[in-house]
Amino acid sequence: MFVLVVNAGSSSLKYQLFDMDTKEVMAKGLCERIGIDGKLKHQTSGNPMIIKDIPMPTHAQAVSALVESLTDKEIGCISDMSEISAVGHRVVHGGPWLTKSVLVNESVIADLEKCCDIAPLHTVPHLLGIRGCIQIMPKTPQVLVIDTAFHQTMPEYAYMYPIPYEIYEKHKIRRYGFHGTSHRYVSEKATELLGKAPEDTKIVTCHLGNGSSVAAINGGKVVDTSMGFTPLEGLIMGSRCGAVDPAIIPFLMEKEGISVSEIIVWLNRKCGFLGVSEVSSDLREVMDAIDKGNKKAKLAYDILCYQIKKYVGAYAAAMNGLDCVVFTAGIGENNHFIRYDSLSNMDYLGIKIDKDKNEHKNACEISTDNSAVKVFVIPTNEELVIATDTEEIVSKL
């Protein structure tokens, strides 16, 4: 079975075509500048990337362009669109309505439309991508795989904010958690590496990328996570602030004379590594600045390490134990300094990092042999989870 995985943003649409027999990616690409002019970057396995200017006034036209590339005699890998058995869509926020991977139908679309209210930035483009696929591939089943779904097992006391209950009910304001597909994938891999049954594991997963989140997974089920109602809460991120005292927001709006929309931009785009270091939202550039003696860059780095340490400690307490910590995503997979500095001096919890193993490029287990808590680096693969869930749902039809 061939499954197309689609991740639609406001002006871009990423895609990968999977052969589910081999779990290999046959082709992947990116439609960019949708609604502006249109650019397609397309690559079939083992071949160089092809970049083409193709008009893409709408998401449907972007889908049409990618299908043409996939079926093209020279740059494609299938002969006809009907060879695509299903499309799996990445959905960032399912709200309280969409709590697991699901086949698209009218009522599912209606539920996703409700999410526009609580997560408009992601949901509106997702709907454009889904409708674009339905328009171009009307006979192909479409499945939603939802980032908030894996976190649905959190107990009420972990997801409830201490706000008036009626406001929670009215506006559905609660902790949802994000990066669930990634936390799920790496925690399942970690369970295999631990050689234990899922119900016997206590795992903390650290997804550290431009956006970052930590999750506590007890017995295979999420019991807490650092992101909240939106992907703004929790750790310091590239340009997002993470958790701050909420009183800072009205204070700043008043002092700086800025509006709600301006403060949203400020919290999402001007804070985090970028705001503290005044260098960049990209940690590589922050690290280069640290090498040159930049103190603000070092401060941004130290904040991240300290926060990871606090979350690991807190989640070990929440689970009454810890079998392993997993690092994943751009920073977690590539930055050994962060891994070492965030988990050093935690031997009271039984965490001992092996410095040499940690610095090895393709390291997997980076804890010492006598570390009571294992520490793993596991590359995430959200697209494969989306393709696998899609295959599972569609093969039951």
Ligand code: ADP
């Ligand atoms: P996103 O959340 O957008 O998917 P990524 O998971 O790619 O982002 O993470 C981006 C972050 O990872 C950046 O801060 C970048 O500095 C860091 N990163 C990505 N690749 C590397 C690498 N090879 N070496 C060091 N840092 C990296």
